[in-house]
Ligand SMILES: Nc1ncnc2c1ncn2[C@@H]1O[C@H](COP(=O)(O)OP(=O)(O)OP(=O)(O)O)[C@@H](O)[C@H]1O
Ligand code: SF4
């Protein structure tokens with residue numbers, strides 16, 4: 495299998511067949527009869543480049559209800575509506591898309607903070623959407639989250655030591671009581687903060703430092719996967735780069751896999767090995783950073799990229815800016831067929847009738863071109879988009 499964490503050198507050689515990284519691979523479901531067996535499966539290491547998380551047809555519909563005493567369901571917000579992807583061990587998979595497209599809902603489903611309406615999330619071959627009790631607790635230890643806002647995600651009345659050490663209360667097996675202070679100081683050091691700050695409160699730190707505290711807390715239980723939901727969006731641009739660099743360093747040091755959600759396309763490109771573009775609860779396009787940024791085939795990705803500010807005036811002059819008309823439709827009532835059709839300049843009758851599947855477009859199958867990656871469009875084709 496292709497290792498998505500390594501750049502595909504073979505594909506760059508002229509005439510060599512492209513070894514596209516599949517978005518989904520076959521799930522090797524592991525049957526475990528007891529909690530002990532589940533725990534043993536979860537403790538087993540996954541080799542670099544092998545899938546560690548396999549998301550299949552994930553659906554989250556939030557019910558819309560009416561009435562006060564007798565609530566009845568009148569519809570549903572289709573926040574996530576059939577999303578599938580693999581996260582490979584050691585890689586960073588970026589997820590981008592407009593506000594409300596379902597990114598955070600995907601994150602919460604993977605963290606099992608929300609229960610899926612349908613679909614599966616396989617972690618090391620175990621469907622975590624079906625787990626509960628001790629087995630689920632073991633999963634939660636290995637999959638951690640770093641949140642967007644370092645100002646509100648840290649309890650202002652707790653010291654940094656208590657905040658970072660809080661996960662040890664739930665998982666005392668990771669750090670016995672007598673060892674916790676030293677462990678927290680090690681974590682402060684790992685994220686570039688002075689271990690002597692252990693008794694300080696969040697308000698005594700800058701925004702970037704607070705996000706380092708959030709990252710230290712995320713690392714406390716030695717997780718394998720970190721779900722990062724807009725981890726640098728609330729920070730100044732100069733601080734963003736420092737935090738991103740820290741996250742890259744930690745990924746190498748601790749062999750982490752990241753799902754990295756963000757609005758900023760440039761940041762996502764910088765940190766990601768592969769990128770998925772979401773639109774209205776569905777995955778529109780997914781591929782390596784080069785495939786998505788330099789060879790996008792989905793009109794929505796092309797429009798998003800064309801909106802990224804270009805600092806170079808010469809490049810800016812020759813660029814075609816794609817302005818999308820209309821607002822994003824409501825996820826409670828998405829358009830039939832292709833969900834992007836109400837804003838797509840290429841839409842035809844077929845787009846209203848048939849849901850485009852996320853697959854390598856037929857015209858590119860077997861071709862040695864970076865356009866041969868998965869795109870959910872009936873008329874997928876490359877378009878030159880000048881972007882930063
Ligand atoms: N608990 C909930 N109840 C009802 N609807 C919800 C709930 N949580 C999210 N939604 C809706 O689901 C859709 C997807 O929301 P989500 O927060 O996942 O989007 P997002 O891509 O993370 O957006 P943003 O970029 O603004 O963070 C939105 O329409 C949102 O209003
Ligand atoms: S399927 Fe049709 S509406 Fe959807 S992106 Fe492609 S061309 Fe546009």
Ligand SMILES: [Mg+2]
Nearest residue numbers: 597598599723
């Ligand atoms: Mg969000």
